[in-house]
Amino acid sequence: MTGPRYRGRFAPSPSGPLHAGSMLAALGSWLLARQAGGEWLVRIEDIDPPREVPGAAQAQLDMLAAFGLLHDGPVEYQSRRSHFYQAALERLLADGTAFECHCSRSEVAAAGGIHRRCVARRPRPDPAIRLRVPDGCRIAFDDGVHGHIVQRVDLEVGDFVLRRSDGLWAYQLAVVVDDADQGITDVVRGADLLDSTPRQILLQRALGLPTPRHAHLPLLLGADGRKLSKSEAALPVSADHPLATLRLLWDCLGQAPLAGHAAHSVEEFLRAAAAGFRLDRVPLQARHVCAAAHNTNVSTRA
Numbered sequence: 653m654t655g656p657r658y659r660g661r662f663a664p665s666p667s668g669p670l671h672a673g674s675m676l677a678a679l680g681s682w683l684l685a686r687q688a689g690g691e692w693l694v695r696i697e698d699i700d701p702p703r704e705v706p707g708a709a710q711a712q713l714d715m716l717a718a719f720g721l722l723h724d725g726p727v728e729y730q731s732r733r734s735h736f737y738q739a740a741l742e743r744l745l746a747d748g749t750a751f752e753c754h755c756s757r758s759e760v761a762a763a764g765g766i767h768r769r770c771v772a773r774r775p776r777p778d779p780a781i782r783l784r785v786p787d788g789c790r791i792a793f794d795d796g797v798h799g800h801i802v803q804r805v806d807l808e809v810g811d812f813v814l815r816r817s818d819g820l821w822a823y824q825l826a827v828v829v830d831d832a833d834q835g836i837t838d839v840v841r842g843a844d845l846l847d848s849t850p851r852q853i854l855l856q857r858a859l860g861l862p863t864p865r866h867a868h869l870p871l872l873l874g875a876d877g878r879k880l881s882k883s884e885a886a887l888p889v890s891a892d893h894p895l896a897t898l899r900l901l902w903d904c905l906g907q908a909p910l911a912g913h914a915a916h917s918v919e920e921f922l923r924a925a926a927a928g929f930r931l932d933r934v935p936l937q938a939r940h941v942c943a944a945a946h947n948t949n950v951s952t953r954a
């Protein structure tokens with residue numbers, strides 16, 4: 653059986669409502685999937701209960717629906733998939749690619765914050781599991797927006813955590829297992845995850861999984877050209893005026909005005925946008941108009 657030509661996904665963590673930056677990623681990813689005649693899946697990445705906000709996952713799904721970003725198939729929840737992460741971890745432990753690490757946070761910090769070898773003075777009852785990153789490990793890939801990216805994973809990241817000492821799964825392992833299980837061909841997400849991609853490629857290789865294509869969409873900038881602060885970036889978008897917000901997000905994605913700007917409904921706009929979207933117009937950083945996208949939908953709706 654052959655998989656689909658194109659399958660994208662949006663994978664929010666339910667740590668709060670979707671903000672303008674995440675809606676930008678959702679929109680770009682949806683448009684590319686629809687343009688390719690492909691599928692678009694939604695996966696709730698709820699593997700970090702302490703950071704989870706009750707009701708956030710449903711609010712995120714409602715927001716996507718309000719913006720017309722309809723998904724294919726059932727929504728997947730990472731919290732139901734531990735056994736798959738466990739199986740992957742056991743394979744990595746069995747072949748020596750992963751190892752138990754007894755180092756404390758302060759011991760790793762004292763070694764420059766990049767783990768290259770265990771320095772633990774005493775074993776801990778709750779060791780983390782890390783991936784062993786070989787010396788000289790250099791991962792390169794071509795990003796649809798950022799072009800050729802190279803990372804020396806050994807020097808810039810070090811041996812990274814797959815299962816935390818508190819027993820929670822690390823994002824890097826879960827995302828790789830799920831993208832492969834769901835047959836994702838194209839990962840389109842925010843540029844804050846650009847430097848995670850080499851780790852994920854390394855894991856895909858260690859597990860014998862395919863590497864999808866990648867495109868990392870711009871982060872939003874404030875009107876002053878600087879990245880939005882965490883608290884600003886965390887402000888939710890409003891579902892009250894989805895069409896106006898979609899137009900602003902479209903501008904943030906560097907797209908030329910299209911006939912769909914005159915559209916009277918979200919559906920009409922999205923149809924025109926999917927036909928006219930051009931990845932080669934997407935800027936590395938979102939234009940300042942995004943601050944307007946943000947403010948329009950936060951403060952003027954009070």
Ligand code: GLU
Binds near residue numbers: 664665841
């Ligand atoms: N769950 C991650 C986040 O909300 C995104 C994961 C991904 O797209 O790979 O930041």
